[in-house]
Amino acid sequence: MNERQNHTTTQDSSVTVIGLGPMGQAMTRTLLAADHPVTVWNRTAARAESVVADGARLAATPGEAVEASDLVILSLTDYQAMYDILDSATASLAGRTLVNLSSDTPDRTRQAATWAAGHGAAFLAGGVMVPAPMVGTEAAHVYYSGPDKVWEKHRAVLAPLGTPRYLGEDPGLAQMMYQAQLAVFLTTLSALMHATAMLGTAGMKARETLPELLSSADAIGAILRAGEATPGAALDAGEHPGDLSTVTMMGATADHIVETSTSLGLDLALPLAVQAHYRRAIEKGHGGDNWTRIIDSIRGPR
Numbered sequence: 001m002n003e004r005q006n007h008t009t010t011q012d013s014s015v016t017v018i019g020l021g022p023m024g025q026a027m028t029r030t031l032l033a034a035d036h037p038v039t040v041w042n043r044t045a046a047r048a049e050s051v052v053a054d055g056a057r058l059a060a061t062p063g064e065a066v067e068a069s070d071l072v073i074l075s076l077t078d079y080q081a082m083y084d085i086l087d088s089a090t091a092s093l094a095g096r097t098l099v100n101l102s103s104d105t106p107d108r109t110r111q112a113a114t115w116a117a118g119h120g121a122a123f124l125a126g127g128v129m130v131p132a133p134m135v136g137t138e139a140a141h142v143y144y145s146g147p148d149k150v151w152e153k154h155r156a157v158l159a160p161l162g163t164p165r166y167l168g169e170d171p172g173l174a175q176m177m178y179q180a181q182l183a184v185f186l187t188t189l190s191a192l193m194h195a196t197a198m199l200g201t202a203g204m205k206a207r208e209t210l211p212e213l214l215s216s217a218d219a220i221g222a223i224l225r226a227g228e229a230t231p232g233a234a235l236d237a238g239e240h241p242g243d244l245s246t247v248t249m250m251g252a253t254a255d256h257i258v259e260t261s262t263s264l265g266l267d268l269a270l271p272l273a274v275q276a277h278y279r280r281a282i283e284k285g286h287g288g289d290n291w292t293r294i295i296d297s298i299r300g301p302r
Contacts, residue, residue, distance in 0.1 A: 013035075014068060017038060018072065022131075027161055031157075034160040039068035040065070062088055074102055076100075079104040082100060096122070106172035123150075124154070124174075128142050142162040144158070201264045227244055242290045245291050247278055247294065249291075250278055
């Protein structure tokens with residue numbers, strides 16, 4: 001292999017990671033373990049010390065980091081951080097691919113794709129659906145969206161981070177899925193803490209109650225799958241058969257949770273929000289429908 005071929009091969013397999021919080025560090029180590037040369041940059045350079053010790057190369061500037069690789073992964077607080085960091089390096093973006101794995105809104109993700117294209121760069125959006133310690137494990141999966149040809153070009157390099165799930169050309173799709181998954185995750189976390197606080201008023205310790213509550217959370221998927229052969233099919237068809245759990249029945253349960261929480265002096269933000277979903281469905285005359293009918297008010301006016 002001549003020097004030019006070696007340079008091309010190294011450039012094709014090398015990766016730059018910008019942003020070295022726990023997620024960025026985990027991705028860097030995973031890529032190094034997969035034998036990819038990795039260049040890193042972080043606003044606080046001290047955060048790079050551990051991954052540099054593992055074999056990464058620290059760039060002195062964002063421009064140097066971008067120029068080191070054709071593939072640049074961003075793991076930042078939000079998309080504004082991408083602009084703040086790369087505005088000084090836009091001259092180096094042409095011909096590169098930016099893979100932004102940061103959290104933000106779908107609209108801002110689409111705007112970022114347009115911004116990248118304006119500087120001659122390709123753009124993929126993504127969402128890593130596991131915490132940092134699980135990156136690179138069999139449990140990890142990552143959603144991506146953006147141009148199909150760009151995705152196909154880089155999927156093999158990105159695959160070690162977690163099982164890739166490509167959603168389509170619209171760069172906002174991966175971000176939409178990421179935010180949807182987080183809506184489930186964060187709401188569940190709040191529900192677990194509300195329930196733990198509820199039981200705590202009876203003198204029960206979290207170490208006793210949380211395992212029970214986690215078992216309930218784990219069982220929700222199985223419960224929903226048992227009620228429908230293909231979860232979501234009835235929703236797509238606009239059907240809400242009330243043969244198992246009706247809006248009225250679930251709404252009564254929501255009322256009891258609000259009443260119990262009120263009597264215990266707990267914060268009511270979460271139970272009142274849930275209660276409102278069922279009350280609106282009942283007010284619309286859907287009390288006899290399946291609980292899934294609450295999606296109408298969540299979707300908003302149409």
